[in-house]
Amino acid sequence: MKLHRFILDIKLAKGQVVVDDADVVRQMSAVLKLKVGEAVVLSDGQGNDAKGEIIKLDKRQVAIDLDAPRVCHNKPVRNVTLFCAILKRENFEWVVQKATEIGVAKIVPIITERTVKQALKMERLRSIAKEAAEQSGRCRVPDIAEPTKLSEALVSSKNQSTYFFHTSPASVSDLPTFRPSDNMLSIYVGPEGGWTDNEVRLAKDFGCKTASLGKLVLRGETAAVCASFWAVGVGSSWVPEIGHQGVVGL
Numbered sequence: 001m002k003l004h005r006f007i008l009d010i011k012l013a014k015g016q017v018v019v020d021d022a023d024v025v026r027q028m029s030a031v032l033k034l035k036v037g038e039a040v041v042l043s044d045g046q047g048n049d050a051k052g053e054i055i056k057l058d059k060r061q062v063a064i065d066l067d068a069p070r071v072c073h074n075k076p077v078r079n080v081t082l083f084c085a086i087l088k089r090e091n092f093e094w095v096v097q098k099a100t101e102i103g104v105a106k107i108v109p110i111i112t113e114r115t116v117k118q119a120l121k122m123e124r125l126r127s128i129a130k131e132a133a134e135q136s137g138r139c140r141v142p143d144i145a146e147p148t149k150l151s152e153a154l155v156s157s158k159n160q161s162t163y164f165f166h167t168s169p170a171s172v173s174d175l176p177t178f179r180p181s182d183n184m185l186s187i188y189v190g191p192e193g194g195w196t197d198n199e200v201r202l203a204k205d206f207g208c209k210t211a212s213l214g215k216l217v218l219r220g221e222t223a224a225v226c227a228s229f230w231a232v233g234v235g236s237s238w239v240p241e242i243g244h245q246g247v248v249g250l
Contacts, residue, residue, distance in 0.1 A: 004032060005041045005134045007141055012042060012050045012069035020061040028062050043139045047072055072139035076103035079184050080231040083108045083153050084224045085191035086115050091221040096125050098225045100132035100142050103232040109147040113199060114191045120147060150199060154206040157186035164188045164208035165227055166200055185231050189224040
């Protein structure tokens with residue numbers, strides 16, 4: 001049976017804890033319809049969790065008898081920041097959800113020359129990330145940064161291994177295998193229509209490695225999720241067996 005996970009801003013300790021966050025209580029009682037005696041997992045959002053048993057539940061609070069907390073070991077090997085061009089609202093929300101499930105540590109919406117709509121509902125995005133982290137068994141919720149311009153984003157990732165997913169076959173390299181030291185990565189995925197020539201030159205000036213996801217045309221949200229899986233999930237001895245030519249529409 002699946003154990004439902006809840007990430008809370010609490011200090012975990014063995015013994016009884018009372019949860020009175022209205023949204024969490026409603027989710028436990030009204031949405032999931034949990035009962036007294038059922039087991040749950042609480043996480044402090046800092047990499048620790050604890051299994052517990054519900055001993056009291058009503059519409060205002062839930063009391064849980066917790067086991068001793070433990071360090072959560074199901075975190076990705078690499079710390080990956082996804083810099084993703086702002087897409088249509090529902091598409092960007094999907095990127096946040098799936099990138100969280102994959103294991104991305106931080107998501108930065110970026111404003112590019114071809115960005116059309118810049119408005120994002122940040123609280124909604126953070127709520128989506130929290131729910132996705134709980135659903136996927138993560139102990140940490142990825143940081144959802146405020147939107148930033150591409151030039152400012154490139155400055156912030158200058159000292160990391162940075163991959164700029166681009167469309168031109170003449171300017172991309174094969175996806176590499178990683179060295180053990182490559183535990184901090186930044187990846188950039190552009191808007192529908194791709195990066196402009198000026199943006200590509202800027203990325204190269206900042207030392208970004210250009211790369212591609214294959215020969216097929218991918219939507220922006222698809223490219224973001226594929227790039228995230230590559231960065232988070234690909235081990236030092238495995239490389240995707242897809243083509244390495246430019247991808248129109250990244």
